[in-house]
Amino acid sequence: MRKALKLVLLLLAIFVVVYGVFDFFLPARFAEAALGAERSAAGLQRKEANIPGFNVAYLEGGQGQPLLLLHGFGADKDNWTRVARYLTPHFHVYAIDLPGYGESTKPSPEQSRIGDQVVYVSQIAAALGLDHFNLGGNSMGGWIAGAYAAAHPEQVDSLWLLAPAGVSTAQDSDLVTIVKKGGHVPLIARTPEEYQELLDFVFVHRPYVPHALITVLAQHAAESYDFNQKVFAELVKDAPLEPQVKNLATPTLIVWGDHDRALHYSGAEILHRLLPNSQVVILPDMGHLPMLEAPAQVAADYIKFHDSLARH
Numbered sequence: 001m002r003k004a005l006k007l008v009l010l011l012l013a014i015f016v017v018v019y020g021v022f023d024f025f026l027p028a029r030f031a032e033a034a035l036g037a038e039r040s041a042a043g044l045q046r047k048e049a050n051i052p053g054f055n056v057a058y059l060e061g062g063q064g065q066p067l068l069l070l071h072g073f074g075a076d077k078d079n080w081t082r083v084a085r086y087l088t089p090h091f092h093v094y095a096i097d098l099p100g101y102g103e104s105t106k107p108s109p110e111q112s113r114i115g116d117q118v119v120y121v122s123q124i125a126a127a128l129g130l131d132h133f134n135l136g137g138n139s140m141g142g143w144i145a146g147a148y149a150a151a152h153p154e155q156v157d158s159l160w161l162l163a164p165a166g167v168s169t170a171q172d173s174d175l176v177t178i179v180k181k182g183g184h185v186p187l188i189a190r191t192p193e194e195y196q197e198l199l200d201f202v203f204v205h206r207p208y209v210p211h212a213l214i215t216v217l218a219q220h221a222a223e224s225y226d227f228n229q230k231v232f233a234e235l236v237k238d239a240p241l242e243p244q245v246k247n248l249a250t251p252t253l254i255v256w257g258d259h260d261r262a263l264h265y266s267g268a269e270i271l272h273r274l275l276p277n278s279q280v281v282i283l284p285d286m287g288h289l290p291m292l293e294a295p296a297q298v299a300a301d302y303i304k305f306h307d308s309l310a311r312h
Helices: 002-025 027-042 077-087 114-127 140-151 174-180 192-202 211-223 225-235 266-274 295-310
Strands: 045-051 054-062 065-070 091-096 133-138 156-162 252-257 278-283
Touching (some): 027 077, 045 114, 054 114, 065 077, 065 114, 065 140, 077 295, 114 140, 133 140, 140 156, 192 211, 211 225, 252 266, 252 295, 278 295
Parallel strands (some): 065 091, 065 133, 133 156
Antiparallel strands (some): 045 054
16 A cells, blocks of 8 residues: 555656656747647647638637637637637637737738728638627627627627727726826736736736746747737727627627726626627626636636527
8 A cells, every 4th residue: 555655656746847847948848738738628629721811820629609709919819728618518619819919920010900800800700611600709809809790790699798898988997097107018028027917917816827838928928029019009099899889789798807907897887788688797806817717607607698599
């Protein structure tokens, strides 16, 4: 019995050492393996599609009605991987890298505004063969999703807006206050330290992410620093979401964390009043990225919402 216990402890120690070596000294390889494992657990595969002027990377998997997911500013398709684990048994999930982000081709910052992304998403949907689909988005992705549904209501069966940007009449968030004062935008990082501050800004309870993956993501953020600065400057001048979605009949679930420092959750009630077939879920003690902070709960809320549409 003692020999067996010693063997288990020895194997555990070896695993910890190997894990630590890969995590700290081979971050790119470890990050790739970690992402691959999470995608596999979610039933997702990495694929690529071509639209005019751009190569687009995306994740696909699952069964059921199509659900197209749009990430936020400075993020990428893997922001949806953890919540997709609970969605792929119910939906055929597509999580894309919007042009300018992740592994997709970058346009110029001046061609990265919300209207431009709506055109790109339309082209991507066509390339994926999607005529009708459910559409979800977080932050900037929610802004794009709302604008897309307003421009193409015949295509979007339901909307899932998670802390969407673009609600100009909401109360000022910490981010808005900082921007108005001309301070450093906390969503844009150029050093590992700033990237850690970014994570603290968007989360209340930071989910576990391997050190290697944070290292790689921080490197990508630094490489995109100039591009992100210019795109952010364009976005703050963009058309607000309210007039675009006013009286839009698309069934919509609006999700917001009540501790979101990037975008104030008062935007949820504003959108609820504008969208006649909308529901609101305010998540207590939650930050800006609920699909990463509480993936099981967020997925369950959306599945319940979507199932209720089928019963009506």
